[in-house]
Amino acid sequence: MSQDPIPCAKCKNPVELGSQYFPFCCERCKMSDLGHWMSENYRISRNLDHRDVDSFDPTIDHPDFDADLDSSVD
Secondary structure (H helix, E strand, C coil): CCCCCEECCCCCCEECCCCCCCCCCCHHHHHHHHHHHHCCCCCCCCCCCHHHHHCCCHHHHCCCCCCCHHHHCC
């Protein structure tokens, strides 16, 4: 049994769960949304709190991160 489609996050056309561009209906909507984020038309409007900072682990979230920062400090 398939689920009812949901509206595209950009244009509101129907999108099937699990489709290639989900939650968008097509690459055009996906790229348009990305463009808005990159040009800072969209932004997160709340301040960070301690839970945001405490949950960030650069060694997990960014595997290329050099965790030994003390060696780069003069």
